[in-house]
Amino acid sequence: MRVAFFGGTFDPPHRGHVAIAQAAADAFELDRVLFAPAGRQPLKDGHATLDFGDRLALSTMACASDERFAASALDAPREDGQPNYTVDVLTELRRQMPDATIFNLVGADSFNDLGRWREPAELLRLAEWIVVSRPGHVLDEPEGYPLTAGQRARVHLLDAVHLDISATELRARLAAGELCDDLLTAPVAGFIRAHGFYRHEL
Numbered sequence: 485m486r487v488a489f490f491g492g493t494f495d496p497p498h499r500g501h502v503a504i505a506q507a508a509a510d511a512f513e514l515d516r517v518l519f520a521p522a523g524r525q526p527l528k529d530g531h532a533t534l535d536f537g538d539r540l541a542l543s544t545m546a547c548a549s550d551e552r553f554a555a556s557a558l559d560a561p562r563e564d565g566q567p568n569y570t571v572d573v574l575t576e577l578r579r580q581m582p583d584a585t586i587f588n589l590v591g592a593d594s595f596n597d598l599g600r601w602r603e604p605a606e607l608l609r610l611a612e613w614i615v616v617s618r619p620g621h622v623l624d625e626p627e628g629y630p631l632t633a634g635q636r637a638r639v640h641l642l643d644a645v646h647l648d649i650s651a652t653e654l655r656a657r658l659a660a661g662e663l664c665d666d667l668l669t670a671p672v673a674g675f676i677r678a679h680g681f682y683r684h685e686l
């Protein structure tokens with residue numbers, strides 16, 4: 485079993501997420517991609533616009549695009565209110581799936597930031613990494629965190645997707661009343677509309 489953990493804020497999940505998950509699943513013959521909203525992202529100040537339950541529901545809808553995708557509550561908010569560190573969730577995933585090959589799927593911007601994550605060396609030990617291109621970001625080593633040869637061998641750069649979509653821009657456009665149906669999958673767009681999410685939330 486080849487499984488990718490795909491963590492994100494997913495506020496909301498958009499076509500950029502689906503595209504990189506599909507490119508990764510095709511290129512690395514993944515059986516599963518787990519879209520896992522983070523309860524509380526350690527490097528983001530303040531709260532996501534939508535609560536965890538709504539981001540998980542939207543992630544479940546985004547996963548309807550491909551039978552290899554599934555939403556996961558593995559990175560749900562912690563009871564002690566502390567941030568969700570990926571090192572903890574990957575440790576738990578390894579415990580739950582001891583025989584699987586585990587990948588951590590990220591965009592180039594997230595990987596550039598790796599030096600600021602908790603326990604980067606352990607993160608590279610726990611999983612192989614798939615890093616996908618993102619417009620405006622270099623597909624390269626993390627800033628200020630040079631990799632050893634052994635670590636580099638565990639990082640797979642995938643220059644496959646060039647979709648300039650971000651959740652920040654989407655939220656601003658939805659707040660201004662735009663539909664944004666070209667940037668979202670149909671079930672996600674419908675759910676956002678039905679619940680009035682992001683309207684007037686600038």
Ligand SMILES: Nc1ncnc2c1ncn2[C@@H]1O[C@H](COP(=O)(O)OP(=O)(O)OP(=O)(O)O)[C@@H](O)[C@H]1O
Pocket residue numbers: 491492493494495500501504589590591592593594595616617618619645647648649650651652653
């Ligand atoms: N258009 C994209 N191309 C490549 N990777 C992406 C793209 N959008 C998001 N990602 C990656 O998906 C993961 C989850 O992203 P996230 O949920 O934070 O969305 P985002 O669009 O980056 O949100 P925000 O604008 O709120 O920061 C991250 O690893 C990010 O790098």
Ligand SMILES: O=C(O)c1ccc[n+]([C@@H]2O[C@H](COP(=O)([O-])O)[C@@H](O)[C@H]2O)c1
Pocket residue numbers: 490491492493494520522524525526527528568569570571594600601602
């Ligand atoms: O563990 C960390 O220190 C850490 C620091 C920054 C980001 N992450 C994780 O990286 C994933 C993508 O983050 P983001 O900001 O693009 O939503 C998400 O699962 C975050 O929890 C994790």
